[in-house]
Amino acid sequence: MDPEPQGGFRVRSATPEAFAVAKGWARDEGWNPGIADLEAFFAADTSGFLLGYANDRPVSSISVVKYGETQGFLGFYIVHPDARGKGFGMATWSAGMAYLGKRTVGLDGVVAQQENYTKSGFQLVGRNIRFTGVPIPTELPGSAVTVEAALDQHAGQIETLDRVCFGSPRPGFLKAWIYAASEAGRKTLVAFDSGALSGYATIRKCVEGYKIGPLFAQTRHAAEALLKACCAEAERGASITLDVPETNNQAMGMAQSAGLTPVFETARMYRGSAPELPWASIYGVTSFELG
Known part of the structure; x- marks a missing residue:
C-alpha cells in the first residue's frame, strides 16, 4: 500500500x-x-x-x-x-x-x-490492441462507398453515429476534434454508402507518426475505405497507429491486412454498468485517454 x-x-x-x-x-x-x-x-x-x-x-x-x-x-x-x-x-x-x-x-x-x-x-x-506500422498500399474491391472530408453539414450525422459507437453524447469534444484548424494536424473524413453516412474517422499527427481514431463504420467496406483515405493524408513512409478492440475480428483482420503490427494492448475496464457498445462498428477507439 x-x-x-x-x-x-x-x-x-x-x-x-x-x-x-x-x-x-x-x-x-x-x-x-x-x-x-x-x-x-x-x-x-x-x-x-x-x-x-x-x-x-x-x-x-x-x-x-x-x-x-x-x-x-x-x-x-x-x-x-x-x-x-x-x-x-x-x-x-x-x-x-x-x-x-x-x-x-x-x-x-x-x-x-x-x-x-x-x-x-x-x-x-475486453482489450484494445495497438497496431502500428507503415501501411501497405492496397486496392479495395469495388463498392458503393465514397469518402470525403467532413464538413459542417455532416455534423448531425457524425454526432448520431458517434453517440451510438461511443455510448455517450460528446458534442463539445466532437466539434473541437473534427473541425480543427490545420495547425492542429487533424483531419476527419466521412464515408457514404449509397448516399447514407456509413462511417467516419480522424487522423492526427503525433509526436511520432500518426494515429487514426476514432474509426467508426457500419461495414468493413466503409472502414477499409476510411483507413485507406486516412493513410493517404499522412506523410509518405510515416507510421500509422490504430487502437483496435480485440472483439472486432473484422477490424483486427483489416489492421493486419494493412501491414500494421500489434505492439501492445490495454485492458478496457469499467466501474459500474458498462455501456452496451456496438463493437462490430468500432474499428478504432478515439484515444486511450478519453475513450
Whole structure:
C-alpha cells in the first residue's frame, strides 16, 4: 500500500497550459500523444484534468472527463518517476474518482495494472490492441462507398453515429476534434454508402507518426475505405497507429491486412454498468485517454 502523501501535496484542476506537463510525461512514457490533443480534450470537460503538486511542483496527473449525466472516462494517470512511492498517485486517483462521483467510469489501463484497478471496483470488458506500422498500399474491391472530408453539414450525422459507437453524447469534444484548424494536424473524413453516412474517422499527427481514431463504420467496406483515405493524408513512409478492440475480428483482420503490427494492448475496464457498445462498428477507439 502506498504511504500517505507528504505535507504540501495538493490536487488541483489544471488549465490546458498547465496540463501540458502531463502531455510531456505521456510522451516520455512512450504513449505518443497527438501534437495538438489538449485543446480538443479540454473541450470535452474543462474541469476534468487534474494535477498533483508537491510544494508547488507538478508531480502527478489524471484526466477524469464527464460525458452526459452518467458516464465518465479516466486517463493520463501518471506520477513523475522522481515522485513515485510517496503516496502521490493514490491521492491523485482518489481526487479524480471523487470528481466523477457515482458515474460509470471507463478506462484503458495497462494490463499489468489490471489487478489494481479491479481492487478499485473496475471490471474487465475486453482489450484494445495497438497496431502500428507503415501501411501497405492496397486496392479495395469495388463498392458503393465514397469518402470525403467532413464538413459542417455532416455534423448531425457524425454526432448520431458517434453517440451510438461511443455510448455517450460528446458534442463539445466532437466539434473541437473534427473541425480543427490545420495547425492542429487533424483531419476527419466521412464515408457514404449509397448516399447514407456509413462511417467516419480522424487522423492526427503525433509526436511520432500518426494515429487514426476514432474509426467508426457500419461495414468493413466503409472502414477499409476510411483507413485507406486516412493513410493517404499522412506523410509518405510515416507510421500509422490504430487502437483496435480485440472483439472486432473484422477490424483486427483489416489492421493486419494493412501491414500494421500489434505492439501492445490495454485492458478496457469499467466501474459500474458498462455501456452496451456496438463493437462490430468500432474499428478504432478515439484515444486511450478519453475513450
